[in-house]
Amino acid sequence: MQLSALQILHVRNLDTITLQCNPDANVLFGDNGSGKTSFLESIYLLGRGRSFRQRDLKSVVQSGTKELVVAGTVRSDQSRSPSSLGVKRSREGRFEARHNGETLRSASQLASQLPLQLVDAHSFILLEGGALQRRQFVDWGVFHVEHGFGSIWRRMQRALKQRNHLLRHDRMDNEQLVSWTREFVSASDAIASHRENYLSELELEIATISKYFDGLGALTIEYINGWDKKVTLADALESDFEKDRRLGKTHQGSHRADLLVKIDGTPAAERLSRGQLKRLIYILKLAQASLYKKRTTESCIFLLDDLPAELDRCHRKQVLDCLSQLSCQFFVTGTEKADFKDLLVNIAHQMFHVEHGEIFPA
Numbered sequence: 001m002q003l004s005a006l007q008i009l010h011v012r013n014l015d016t017i018t019l020q021c022n023p024d025a026n027v028l029f030g031d032n033g034s035g036k037t038s039f040l041e042s043i044y045l046l047g048r049g050r051s052f053r054q055r056d057l058k059s060v061v062q063s064g065t066k067e068l069v070v071a072g073t074v075r076s077d078q079s080r081s082p083s084s085l086g087v088k089r090s091r092e093g094r095f096e097a098r099h100n101g102e103t104l105r106s107a108s109q110l111a112s113q114l115p116l117q118l119v120d121a122h123s124f125i126l127l128e129g130g131a132l133q134r135r136q137f138v139d140w141g142v143f144h145v146e147h148g149f150g151s152i153w154r155r156m157q158r159a160l161k162q163r164n165h166l167l168r169h170d171r172m173d174n175e176q177l178v179s180w181t182r183e184f185v186s187a188s189d190a191i192a193s194h195r196e197n198y199l200s201e202l203e204l205e206i207a208t209i210s211k212y213f214d215g216l217g218a219l220t221i222e223y224i225n226g227w228d229k230k231v232t233l234a235d236a237l238e239s240d241f242e243k244d245r246r247l248g249k250t251h252q253g254s255h256r257a258d259l260l261v262k263i264d265g266t267p268a269a270e271r272l273s274r275g276q277l278k279r280l281i282y283i284l285k286l287a288q289a290s291l292y293k294k295r296t297t298e299s300c301i302f303l304l305d306d307l308p309a310e311l312d313r314c315h316r317k318q319v320l321d322c323l324s325q326l327s328c329q330f331f332v333t334g335t336e337k338a339d340f341k342d343l344l345v346n347i348a349h350q351m352f353h354v355e356h357g358e359i360f361p362a
């Protein structure tokens with residue numbers, strides 16, 4: 001998948017931008033505050049319907065304007081036929097998304113039209129933050145390669161919500177509790193098996209991708225399914241019932257799953273330096289893109305905010321070479337043009353200079 005053209009209106013300091021994108025590599029450089037991250041944020045809005053910086057999109061709409069608009073022409077790797085994608089968000093909160101002129105009902109429909117991978121200054125959270133980040137990482141992968149995963153995931157969330165609601169109720173309806181518990185167990189089991197299958201495929205991709213990078217040590221990923229593995233989830237919920245009832249929530253299930261990412265037997269976040277952690281994050285995301293391509297024959301688009309931060313020249317080059325090998329279009333930012341010198345010698349690319357909210361080919 002590639003973005004061939006992009007229009008941005010009123011996203012932060014980007015007032016009116018029209019850009020033809022390079023199908024391979026796009027490098028945006030410029031001073032602090034010039035609008036580089038806002039540019040990547042615009043693409044992210046187009047593919048996810050939300051920002052990676054703020055939960056509330058109000059602060060993303062340019063001051064003094066009523067709404068933001070991002071529109072793009074997307075080309076599939078296979079058909080090469082272009083399709084149009086657009087999002088609009090008013091200051092008051094009205095959100096619209098369209099694909100080829102048709103209104104989309106959810107952000108997940110946007111995500112299937114524009115598979116994005118982002119690596120920015122906050123990406124460390126994948127290894128250093130809570131389990132939610134790692135579940136989201138796996139679920140992104142499963143969602144994009146297994147049709148139907150989204151609906152199982154929503155079934156689990158709905159059953160969990162209903163079960164928790166019943167647990168909190170003074171006069172609990174037992175019949176309903178049994179029925180929602182059964183639904184929760186069935187969806188949780190299905191999610192666990194999808195995630196485990198996905199991770200075993202991902203491990204093979206990780207081994208391949210790791211060859212592009214200097215060794216970090218022996219990497220292992222263990223899936224923790226969110227309940228005592230020695231028993232079924234139904235039994236785990238039964239033995240936890242008093243605790244769940246007392247605290248009014250379900251303590252075991254696929255909503256508590258996690259990944260244990262280790263290097264030479266030690267949790268990666270405790271072992272690696274900042275630059276090594278960043279490299280591991282690239283390896284994980286590139287492996288996802290590689291698996292996505294195998295399963296869908298389409299490539300992901302990468303957004304790399306401030307690539308030079310944390311990575312030395314040699315590792316910057318390894319990242320870009322690997323992206324190029326995977327035929328992933330990418331948009332990369334940095335403050336200095338010179339930071340990209342010699343990194344793109346064998347990669348077709350376009351440089352852009354970002355200056356006070358305007359973007360010029362450079």
Ligand SMILES: Nc1ncnc2c1ncn2[C@@H]1O[C@H](COP(=O)(O)OP(=O)(O)OP(=O)(O)O)[C@@H](O)[C@H]1O
Pocket residue numbers: 011012013014030031032033034035036037038039059060061062063335
């Ligand atoms: N809602 C808004 N309306 C107008 N301008 C905004 C809005 N929100 C943020 N800005 C401004 O947009 C500018 C662009 O910010 P952005 O984070 O994109 O810069 P950057 O080029 O990534 O900088 P850095 O190199 O420091 O990361 C900043 O000057 C910021 O103050």
Ligand SMILES: [Mg+2]
Pocket residue numbers: 036037038305
């Ligand atoms: Mg920035």
